[in-house]
Amino acid sequence: MARFSYAPIFPLKKETVKYRKIADGAVRPWKAGGRTFLRVDPAALTLLAEAAFTDAAFYFRTRHLENLASILDDPGASENDRFVARALLENAAIAAEGELPTCQDTGTATIVAHKGEAVLTGADDARRLARGVFNAYARHNLRYSQVAPDGMLDEENTGTNLPPQIDISADPGSEYRFLFVAKGGGSSNKTSLYQENKSLLGSEKRLAGFLDEKIRAIGVAACPPYRLAIVIGGTSPEMTLKTVKLASAGYLDDLATEPTGRGQAYRDLEWEEKILAMARANGLGAQFTGKYFALEARVIRAPRHAGSLPVGLGVSCSADRNIKGKITRNGVFLEQLDKNPGRFLAALKNTGIAPGVRIDLDRPIDEVIAELAKYPVGTRLSLDGTLVVARDIAHARLKEMLDAGRPMPAYFREHPVYYAGPAKTPRGLASGSFGPTTAQRMDGYIADFMKAGASRVTLAKGNRGQAVIEACRAFNGFYLGTIGGAAALMAKKHIIESEVLDFEDLGMEAVRRIRVKDMPAFIIYDNKGNNLYAALCR
Numbered sequence: 001m002a003r004f005s006y007a008p009i010f011p012l013k014k015e016t017v018k019y020r021k022i023a024d025g026a027v028r029p030w031k032a033g034g035r036t037f038l039r040v041d042p043a044a045l046t047l048l049a050e051a052a053f054t055d056a057a058f059y060f061r062t063r064h065l066e067n068l069a070s071i072l073d074d075p076g077a078s079e080n081d082r083f084v085a086r087a088l089l090e091n092a093a094i095a096a097e098g099e100l101p102t103c104q105d106t107g108t109a110t111i112v113a114h115k116g117e118a119v120l121t122g123a124d125d126a127r128r129l130a131r132g133v134f135n136a137y138a139r140h141n142l143r144y145s146q147v148a149p150d151g152m153l154d155e156e157n158t159g160t161n162l163p164p165q166i167d168i169s170a171d172p173g174s175e176y177r178f179l180f181v182a183k184g185g186g187s188s189n190k191t192s193l194y195q196e197n198k199s200l201l202g203s204e205k206r207l208a209g210f211l212d213e214k215i216r217a218i219g220v221a222a223c224p225p226y227r228l229a230i231v232i233g234g235t236s237p238e239m240t241l242k243t244v245k246l247a248s249a250g251y252l253d254d255l256a257t258e259p260t261g262r263g264q265a266y267r268d269l270e271w272e273e274k275i276l277a278m279a280r281a282n283g284l285g286a287q288f289t290g291k292y293f294a295l296e297a298r299v300i301r302a303p304r305h306a307g308s309l310p311v312g313l314g315v316s317c318s319a320d321r322n323i324k325g326k327i328t329r330n331g332v333f334l335e336q337l338d339k340n341p342g343r344f345l346a347a348l349k350n351t352g353i354a355p356g357v358r359i360d361l362d363r364p365i366d367e368v369i370a371e372l373a374k375y376p377v378g379t380r381l382s383l384d385g386t387l388v389v390a391r392d393i394a395h396a397r398l399k400e401m402l403d404a405g406r407p408m409p410a411y412f413r414e415h416p417v418y419y420a421g422p423a424k425t426p427r428g429l430a431s432g433s434f435g436p437t438t439a440q441r442m443d444g445y446i447a448d449f450m451k452a453g454a455s456r457v458t459l460a461k462g463n464r465g466q467a468v469i470e471a472c473r474a475f476n477g478f479y480l481g482t483i484g485g486a487a488a489l490m491a492k493k494h495i496i497e498s499e500v501l502d503f504e505d506l507g508m509e510a511v512r513r514i515r516v517k518d519m520p521a522f523i524i525y526d527n528k529g530n531n532l533y534a535a536l537c538r
């Protein structure tokens with residue numbers, strides 16, 4: 001008979017993260033039954049969660065910033081890669097002032113915790129952590145993105161960004177360890193699971209071909225450059241996807257890097273290099289073609305059932321909001337993020353990037369279209385003038401109006417439409433963080449709206465479906481892309497006025513009129529059927 005031997009599936013080595021202490025006195029040893037326990041004041045859980053989601057909204061890890069800055073020095077980067085990297089670094093510097101979060105989608109709060117069996121809080125830990133989430137979103141200019149069902153078809157924004165997703169598991173020992181992730185919807189939507197089988201592992205070529213296709217399919221709608229995470233295997237599909245999330249957050253960086261033969265997962269560094277090279281060769285680049293689709297890659301090989309081969313893919317987007325915390329006998333600690341991205345700004349001068357073609361959005365829409373038609377897809381633009389802002393629920397309401405035989409509002413026919421929804425507005429600014437949302441979600445409306453003379457020029461982020469390319473050709477329209485993940489920069493430098501125009505009850509999804517100045521954009525789809533990403537997003 002085989003001998004029992006236990007080995008944790010995810011053997012983590014000693015971590016190298018730098019922490020800062022955020023509370024003293026919240027912990028004390030407590031002896032009972034011949035053992036020493038760690039008693040934790042439950043208020044520390046609230047304090048830690050609030051500090052984590054606050055820091056994650058405004059600051060990045062140093063490594064992320066350095067990776068972005070390295071794009072500017074790489075002669076192999078495209079001009080568009082450098083343009084995006086420059087914008088994201090400027091965005092980071094503005095966000096670090098603590099008023100405008102790095103992205104307008106401040107995410108779903110996720111907390112993954114491992115509680116040592118000798119840690120005692122005497123409280124409902126999830127409730128205390130949720131209070132910290134509530135405080136962070138209420139006290140800062142973040143966005144409430146969570147909607148609760150009122151029935152199968154009806155929903156309402158919870159107005160607090162609650163509920164968070166909280167998973168607490170038990171571990172040996174007397175430490176309490178945390179990962180806090182503020183995951184945006186666009187980024188989350190790019191997580192995918194493929195239920196494969198042993199034949200996928202038939203050869204390196206077969207596996208590489210499969211992954212190349214799936215990586216391209218992620219596209220650019222989740223605001224690259226990404227940290228790509230790929231998991232091959234898993235004892236269940238659920239475990240595979242959770243591992244994708246943890247790997248994309250950098251939480252498994254200290255995993256063993258060699259197989260142990262004991263049913264443990266490991267990081268495959270050789271495949272990480274292959275995947276990074278693959279991602280950089282696909283041409284999609286940092287949003288507008290080029291080399292920097294990914295900054296980093298993580299590849300985890302995990303054990304599996306002989307009859308199943310779950311494969312998971314996911315990304316951490318340009319809003320790379322992942323932060324670790326811990327409570328030990330020495331106090332309460334939070335991962336130290338980088339509060340000085342301003343030091344990278346000097347390198348942003350003299351990048352030699354030419355200004356975009358100026359487009360006056362206040363001219364009649366037919367004239368705006370005639371002007372855009374002079375330039376090929378991929379042309380960089382600088383937008384001045386009025387945009388109408390609308391996203392998911394506003395589109396659904398406008399479609400109901402159209403279906404009921406009512407005309408489209410004039411504002412929707414007369415102005416280009418920006419798909420977006422802002423975070424809260426700081427005092428003294430025209431707008432809160434206000435980057436684009438994923439255009440694809442509005443694809444189902446575009447043909448009907450264009451036919452009704454509306455939405456002929458749209459502006460958002462990411463590649464869209466074939467129906468949009470065809471609608472642009474059929475109805476003389478354009479789809480423009482602007483930089484995703486640079487929402488603080490948009491609010492501070494490019495949005496000069498913002499007012500609610502319609503559907504005020506929709507909160508962050510209300511229809512707005514905004515005025516922009518020097519707003520960067522690119523022609524993605526033109527009125528002749530051309531597509532910037534043709535042949536790249538296969």
Ligand code: SF4
Binds near residue numbers: 103105186319435
């Ligand atoms: S950077 Fe892009 S994908 Fe990430 S949260 Fe912001 S809008 Fe969503």
